[in-house]
Amino acid sequence: MGAPAPLLSVRDLTVTFPTKRGPVRAVDSLAFDVLPGRTLGIVGESGSGKSVTSLAVMGLHTGAEIKGSVTLAGRELIGLSDRELNALRGRRMAMIFQDPLSSLHPYYTVGEQVAEHHRVHFGSRRAIARERAVEALAEVGIPEPRRRAGEYPHQFSGGMRQRVMIAMALVCEPDLLIADEPTTALDVTVQAQILELIARLQQERGLSVVMITHDLGVVARVAHDVLVMYGGRAAEHAPVDALFTSPAHPYTRGLLDSLPRLDDPDDAPLRAIPGGPPSLLEPAPGCAFAPRCPRAAVGSAEERGRCTSERPSLGGPDGHPAACHFPAYEGVAP
Numbered sequence: 001m002g003a004p005a006p007l008l009s010v011r012d013l014t015v016t017f018p019t020k021r022g023p024v025r026a027v028d029s030l031a032f033d034v035l036p037g038r039t040l041g042i043v044g045e046s047g048s049g050k051s052v053t054s055l056a057v058m059g060l061h062t063g064a065e066i067k068g069s070v071t072l073a074g075r076e077l078i079g080l081s082d083r084e085l086n087a088l089r090g091r092r093m094a095m096i097f098q099d100p101l102s103s104l105h106p107y108y109t110v111g112e113q114v115a116e117h118h119r120v121h122f123g124s125r126r127a128i129a130r131e132r133a134v135e136a137l138a139e140v141g142i143p144e145p146r147r148r149a150g151e152y153p154h155q156f157s158g159g160m161r162q163r164v165m166i167a168m169a170l171v172c173e174p175d176l177l178i179a180d181e182p183t184t185a186l187d188v189t190v191q192a193q194i195l196e197l198i199a200r201l202q203q204e205r206g207l208s209v210v211m212i213t214h215d216l217g218v219v220a221r222v223a224h225d226v227l228v229m230y231g232g233r234a235a236e237h238a239p240v241d242a243l244f245t246s247p248a249h250p251y252t253r254g255l256l257d258s259l260p261r262l263d264d265p266d267d268a269p270l271r272a273i274p275g276g277p278p279s280l281l282e283p284a285p286g287c288a289f290a291p292r293c294p295r296a297a298v299g300s301a302e303e304r305g306r307c308t309s310e311r312p313s314l315g316g317p318d319g320h321p322a323a324c325h326f327p328a329y330e331g332v333a334p
Contacts, residue, residue, distance in 0.1 A: 111149025
């Protein structure tokens with residue numbers, strides 16, 4: 001038997017926002033697949049295009065020009081009407097955000113909000129929807145779910161509010177869950193609990209998950225495959241083990257090197273990638289990472305010229321492509 005068909009397939013996705021200073025191409029020619037039952041981690045600095053990508057998949061951008069193809073179970077999403085997208089959101093694909101307090105309505109109980117999600121997509125009666133909401137709250141580990149369904153968002157802790165958001169996202173049993181920085185505002189212990197919850201629900205339901213994060217620790221814990229983004233483009237795409245043991249792109253290597261290590265001395269300075277993210281208003285003609293790249297800095301004049309004038313394409317070994325003229329596989333510099 002061949003490999004299963006991807007549940008989510010993105011090809012040549014480009015998202016451009018008009019501004020007074022000119023068009024901003026926040027996502028540029030992005031492509032990736034998410035297979036059934038697997039987790040794709042999308043990682044990168046702020047401004048790399050992670051969240052813009054997730055919102056484009058969900059059809060939640062307004063005023064943006066979106067080109068390319070996004071298919072869910074073979075159905076093209078780009079160009080669908082709001083009504084058609086609303087029918088898919090929640091029922092076939094759902095999203096949870098990093099700030100659950102701003103995503104929950106303060107004037108309605110959490111039970112009402114989860115139940116309303118079910119009623120909209122299934123047309124169920126209020127009593128049935130409320131029972132399903134209580135079940136969903138129990139599934140995500142909220143104690144005394146029937147009583148707490150009658151409480152308001154401000155009566156829940158940050159971790160419990162995030163559990164409510166997960167219950168709301170999964171109450172209609174979608175095939176795809178997109179989690180945009182779901183643990184950012186939580187302490188380490190609660191972060192681990194939320195990640196374990198998502199992993200358990202994924203295993204039980206066969207969910208496909210897109211985990212968007214800037215935290216490589218989260219990626220290592222939950223992802224099967226990793227897409228590294230930089231300047232709105234794909235920098236590297238690999239299975240999670242290959243990415244951590246053999247990073248091919250200098251940007252990926254820089255992200256890994258910036259992680260604190262247990263064997264570092266107490267007074268060791270934090271390692272950081274020098275410089276800042278590229279301008280999306282005036283993108284460089286060559287590799288967007290070239291001004292910050294240690295490999296480009298030590299290369300010959302011919303190599304530096306190529307890095308600064310020729311944009312690298314995503315290529316390399318099957319299953320582990322990198323957008324770099326001089327990738328370093330197996331942890332060995334070329």
